[in-house]
Amino acid sequence: MTQYEVPTLAHVAKLAGVSENTVSRVIRNKGPIAEDTRNRVVKAIETLGYVPNRAAGSLASSGSLLIGVLLPSLSNVVFPEVLQGIHAALATTAYQPMVGVTNYDAGKEQDILSSLLAWQPAAIVTTGFDHTEATRRMLSNSRVRVAELMDIDAEPIDVAVGLSHRQAGYATGRHLIERGYRRIGYVGHDWGADRRARLRHDGVCQALSETGLTLRAEERFDGPSSTMAGRDTLATLLARAPDIDAVVFSNDDMAVGGFFHCLAAGIVVRKQLALFGFNGLDIGQALPMPLSTVRSNRFLIGKTAVERLLESPTRPEQRVVIDTGFDIIEGATA
The missing domain is CATH 1.10.260.40 (lambda repressor-like DNA-binding domains)
Incomplete structure (x- = not known):
């Protein structure tokens, strides 16, 4: 072939x-x-x-009205917001989404994708670039429209919509440096299932390096992000490096947990220890001191991706990258 x-x-x-x-x-x-x-x-x-065709020609002959959507999680508020954007883009069309949840498991993504493609969808929406080789081949060979969301730091199969996580990390580092912080630590979660968190970490390190600095200390939780993981991992970091003056967290969940540790330990946030997150979640902004963080445009990512896919049923030769950007929320914790 x-x-x-x-x-x-x-x-x-x-x-x-x-x-x-x-x-x-x-x-x-x-x-x-x-x-x-x-x-x-x-x-x-x-x-x-x-991929076997379970549609038996009926959808293929009339044109499929299904959009396959693969998301890592629905318990993490980030991805329901992406899904809301997808629904908004489909609201005035005849298309319907078929949603699968991968739980950050590339093998599960492969299995769900095979099932979705068997129904000959008009398009597939997935998250990030971390696919198995078999998943990548299925997406490439299917020739259906494909949007990879949340990340633009690699070459897409068809369309990528999101932000540069490396640049978001770099902006975080610059933000802290410009405010006088020099003894900066990092608290994160498992990078194995979250390439985007690793890119943000690398961006922070790049910003520090350009000023002649390095991370004073870093600690990662061996598992998914959570407020409990952020609380406990910050405590571990401070036990090793009590002199740090700022901490970058892999996301807002972890940063909120760090804030709770500071409350319990009597650490005055910002005055004694600055905290900085990522995502711009409501829970971070609802803290007694609104969290300093980066806001990603999650609703816009989902909406823009589907609108772009529906512009043409045929995958173009030119791959497209759409940068939806990010914003620094100054907050009160850094």
Whole structure:
């Protein structure tokens, strides 16, 4: 098959060295299949990025009105706001979203994407650039419109809509430096499932480096972000580096937890220790001292992405990056 040819059942059968009927039985999980044969077929499917068409031609002939949406979480308020933007863009159209939640698991994203593509959607909306190779092949081979959201620090498959997290981190570092902070620490969560947090960290380090500084100390929680993780991880950091005068947190959840630790420990926020977050969440602005942070335009990201995808059903040759920007919220904690 050629580089841009959509893989078919016949391609899978040829690569796996089996009949098309056997491939079909593996896909449908029908009848006895030798484990070695099943493994060869699954491997061929992943290698080619093949997706079965469960729409049986009905949607393909009339034009699918489905938009597949893959989000990492719905418990994190960031992504429901993105989904609200997606719904706003679809409100006056006949299109309907099909939403899958990956829980920051690239393997689960791959499985959900395969199911969504089987229904021949008009477009796929996903989050970030951290896909498995099989996911990337499926997205590339499908030729449906694809929007990758929240991040623009890599090359998209079709359209990327979001902000530069490296630049957001850099702006954070500059903000603190310009306000006289020099002994700066970092509190974060697991980078393995959050590439964007790592980019912001790197941006902070770049800003510090340009002024001849480095992070005085840093501590990361081995797991997802939360207020509890932010509280406990800040306590660990301060036990190692009690002389720091400012802390950059990987996001607002972590920063709010850090604020609660300061309250409990009798640390005067800003006067003794500055706190800086990311996301611009309402909870951070509802603190007794509104959190200093970066606000991302989450509703606009979702809305802009879908509007761009619906401009044309055909994926253009030129890949598009749309920067929705960010804003520094000065707040009162830094």
